[in-house]
Amino acid sequence: MFDNNTSMKGRVTVYSVPGCPHCIQAKTTLSKLGLPVCDVDLNKHKELRTRVNELTGHSTVPQIFFNNVYVGNNEDLQNLDPEHLELLVLSIREHPLPLDAPPVPEENSPDPEGELDGDRKEAGETAQSLMVRKHLNSVTGQRQCNEGCALFRLLEHVPNAALNSGETAACSPIKACDLSEALRSQILKLYSDHLSKDGKTVDYKAMSRSLYFERYCELAVKLQRVELLSLSREEKLAFFINIYNALVIHGNLHLGFPKNLWQRYRFFNYVSYLIGGEVFTLQDIENGVLRGNRKGVAQLLKPFSKNDPRLQVALPDVEPLIHFALNCGAKGCPPIKTYTPQDIDSQLCAAAEAFLENDESCMIDSGRREVKLSQIFKWYKADFGGTDEKLLDWVFDHMGASQKKRSLQALMSQGNVKVSYLPYDWSTNSTD
Structure with missing residues (x-):
């Protein structure tokens, strides 16, 4: 199903303990999928137990995250629907690790108690100033540079190929x-x-x-x-x-x-x-x-x-x-x-009115008592009320005065109106 040789941009984080059979099975499954796994030993890093419990609601292991998406324990992983699993793997393949990814141990050991406190404070103040001026970002997503927020990056180093990145804006905010x-x-x-x-x-x-x-x-x-x-x-x-x-x-x-x-x-x-x-x-x-x-x-x-x-x-x-x-x-x-x-x-109401005037987006078939709408109304039906009745009410309210609107009003007054959806043209809007 998956190409294990494809380079991955994200990671799977597994919180585990040594010798746990469920942890071993989960990591074996993830390994077969060719996924980059960050295995965090909670026996060794006890400081993360509370945070993992807060994120998952569980104190048992393993606990598994695909980037910042919480999957659950080993049983949850094994029972994932194949299509759901495929989307999760695709997210690891295509998306860099987000700012709100679950925590992992810092690579370097903490400084001895009391050491470098002045340097740390000064660095925090500098980092906070750079964040306010939009030069720096917190890897962990925090807005304040306190002692619990130790990792930062310059904007040009954000792990996402944003189309306006590659150089830092020299302007003020x-x-x-x-x-x-x-x-x-x-x-x-x-x-x-x-x-x-x-x-x-x-x-x-x-x-x-x-x-x-x-x-x-x-x-x-x-x-x-x-x-x-x-x-x-x-x-x-x-x-x-x-x-x-x-x-x-x-x-x-x-x-x-x-x-x-x-x-x-x-x-x-x-x-x-x-x-x-x-x-x-x-x-x-x-x-x-x-x-x-x-x-x-x-x-x-x-x-x-x-x-x-x-x-x-x-x-x-x-x-x-x-x-x-x-x-x-x-x-x-x-x-x-x-x-x-x-x-x-x-302006937006005028755009909706023009869209509904177009027969490629909205057609009234009085003979079949059917209203044919753009797939947009199907994909985002919840935004328009969530039911056919509320959807038709929304469409009627946003139509301009026209014969099409009068035809829809006649159908709706009699009830039993069928809603169907027109094919969507995914071809490019290029003039070529």
């Missing part, structure tokens, strides 16, 4: 709304030259040679040091929608368009920007920030754990209208536009 407007202006210039009039197709080849794209990439580096926590809801919506759509284009230019299920999984979980000192993938932006930290399609867990600093950026609730503003690079997606914080809700 920037307000997100200010940088957002500069980026939007540059994106508009790109779109005006390289988007079709209806916003549905992109001339990627010409865009890659554009001086405007070069300038956009220079601005994108400054996202590393942007301040996100001061954003209002409206500013956050416009900022992250615009960044998502630009990041998809940047990812397509850098990696090429994904052509199958697994390539799409990798693309949306890998293509990322460093924003405000944290890595945000396309999945993180859509499902973590804009959908209020909900599981996405084929996701096993919420994007942000309770200790993830990015959770502070997430909107408090899901925003259904974002589905008609985000463009993933496929022909089945809504048109590409840019958005402003001013009157953002009206």
Whole structure:
């Protein structure tokens, strides 16, 4: 099922004790899968027992994590559904170890008691200053540089190939709304030259040679040091929608368009920007920030754990209208536009109305008493109420005055309306 020779970016952490048969069986199974295992002996490292208990709710061994995903004990591992296991292995293969991964012993022994206390304090103050100025990040995800937070890295060393990394932004921390407007202006210039009039197709080849794209990439580096926590809801919506759509284009230019299920999984979980000192993938932006930290399609867990600093950026609730503003690079997606914080809700309602007017996204078959909708409504049905009845109510409320809306109203007034879903066009929106 798995290619054991494929290089892995993440790791499996196993908390065990010597001589435990369940631990041995679990590690044997993981070894056969060709997974990189970090075996933590809790007899030797007793200081980690309390933390492991807090993370898992169990004091028994083994306890197993795939990156930051808690799997359980040996029995849980052995009973994993094959498809679930395959996704977990894929996550280890494709995703570097996240900041909130479970703890492991430090490589170096602690200093003798009282030794280097002054140096430690000074180093902590320096690290805290660099973190505030968005030059440094905590490996453990903590926001304060206290004695329990000993590992840090420069942003350019974050283990994720963010498309705006490779150099450190030399600017001071920037307000997100200010940088957002500069980026939007540059994106508009790109779109005006390289988007079709209806916003549905992109001339990627010409865009890659554009001086405007070069300038956009220079601005994108400054996202590393942007301040996100001061954003209002409206500013956050416009900022992250615009960044998502630009990041998809940047990812397509850098990696090429994904052509199958697994390539799409990798693309949306890998293509990322460093924003405000944290890595945000396309999945993180859509499902973590804009959908209020909900599981996405084929996701096993919420994007942000309770200790993830990015959770502070997430909107408090899901925003259904974002589905008609985000463009993933496929022909089945809504048109590409840019958005402003001013009157953002009206802009999104207009995008939803235009989407529903299109017969490729919404069709009313009065004869069969059937409403055919885009697959977007199926994938994110929970965002639109979770039932066919609530979904149809939402669609009706967001339609513009038209014959289509009157036809839907007639069907709904009689009851017994069937909801089905139209095929989704995953082919690229490239003009080529």
